[in-house]
Amino acid sequence: MKNEIKVNLDLLLVKRKVSLTELSEEVGVTMANLSILKCGKAKAIRFSTLIAICEALKCQPGDILELSPIE
Known part of the structure; x- marks a missing residue:
């Protein structure tokens, strides 16, 4: 199964x-x-961007990104 x-x-x-x-x-x-990121169309995200978003939203990367099976 692909994710x-x-x-x-x-x-x-x-x-x-x-x-x-x-x-x-x-x-x-x-x-x-x-x-683009919000809609799930991004191919990649810089760690620095992910860190900035997490700091702004007071969350962890796992709150934003989730591994899920392709339907």
Whole structure:
């Protein structure tokens, strides 16, 4: 069985009551790049970006990224 990385950024933003715009400003990543990540279309993410997002949302990488089977 093959797996993929599922991005749960949208759920976390709702939980933390943070908009994509606010996150973009706080972490210094463009709205376009955050949207690509949020929609699960990103091919990769820099550790520095992941760290900045985790610090801004007060979470762990596993709260954002999840390994799940490809349906």
